């Protein structure tokens with residue numbers, strides 16, 4: 001048993017004795033472990049996570065957001081007759097009442113109940129599944145529509161400010177002295193040619209043409225738990241980036257990951273394109289799930305959300321490649337470049353098929 005895990009779980013108020021753990025490697029940011037505790041008659045599983053403090057600089061504020069949002073969701077789910085123990089995460093307090101603790105090296109850890117009998121997907125297996133996922137992410141925004149946004153901290157400032165992401169990208173390109181800049185020359189040019197696109201959503205929000213809502217901001221398919229038996233969406237997880245944002249971000253990030261024909265790091269670009277059937281299924285679910293709250297302008301701009309968030313993510317992977325892989329967890333040399341090329345292929349594909357995606361979206365207006 002890893003000593004750091006054994007030591008850290010002692011700080012959390014959980015009954016019983018730690019009898020096992022395994023690591024889950026699907027996320028790119030935090031380190032996630034499934035841990036099992038045994039009491040006299042039963043075993044209970046929890047998720048233990050080491051928060052990535054390079055990414056999340058202020059764990060106290062981060063956890064205050066998450067505890068606030070999950071408690072609010074619990075009340076909404078109860079009121080609507082659902083099961084809050086499966087419908088949202090339950091965080092475990094530490095001995096000092098806080099919802100995270102530090103190890104001897106300053107590392108930050110949190111713990112919450114594992115939700116059983118669920119699956120997470122890296123690729124959408126069917127349109128039914130992806131429609132269900134769309135509904136759940138739309139419904140998440142609906143449930144949080146009354147949340148007091150003034151209490152939410154910006155856990156990563158300018159997270160989806162694509163315009164600022166572009167400025168960072170330019171700075172990193174300029175400062176990069178490694179051969180990676182030469183290797184990635186074509187991708188750098190590709191992004192530079194699309195510089196003007198990066199301002200679109202930011203400008204729409206600033207002009208008051210797009211409303212600001214409480215959004216998830218990281219709506220990847222593997223951030224939703226799906227019931228193993230029924231195939232229904234159970235719980236939206238990975239709440240670190242729940243902040244005020246645009247519905248276009250949540251729609252866009254889901255599409256760029258889940259409506260792709262291939263994994264996010266598929267290197268054979270001939271296999272990478274957007275699936276219109278998946279796009280349609282998600283759009284239907286998302287718009288219905290939002291419960292009529294989306295404005296006509298928001299719906300008409302959903303394709304722009306998919307396009308810009310895909311461009312933004314490609315740019316973020318490339319920026320990290322040029323910076324030496326400091327942000328996203330990588331598994332091999334050049335992993336971030338592979339991811340960037342994959343996303344930029346999707347950007348190119350979307351550009352050539354914009355009208356198709358616009359017409360599909362209009363079916364639901």
Ligand code: ADP
Pocket residue numbers: 024026027028029030031032047089112113114115116118120222223225237238239
């Ligand atoms: P990251 O920020 O690194 O993406 P996540 O919070 O998304 O971390 O967790 C990583 C993975 O752990 C998820 O994709 C999911 O498979 C699994 N997981 C997280 N929370 C739970 C939970 N409460 N019950 C079951 N599985 C979970």
Ligand code: GN1
Pocket residue numbers: 026027028029030055217218220223238240241253264313
């Ligand atoms: C990260 O944490 P995870 O793996 O769900 C990232 C997202 C990116 C995604 C790309 C906090 O998501 O913004 O879109 O990787 N999360 C953060 O796969 O930066």
Ligand code: MG
Pocket residue numbers: 027028222223238
């Ligand atoms: Mg995740």
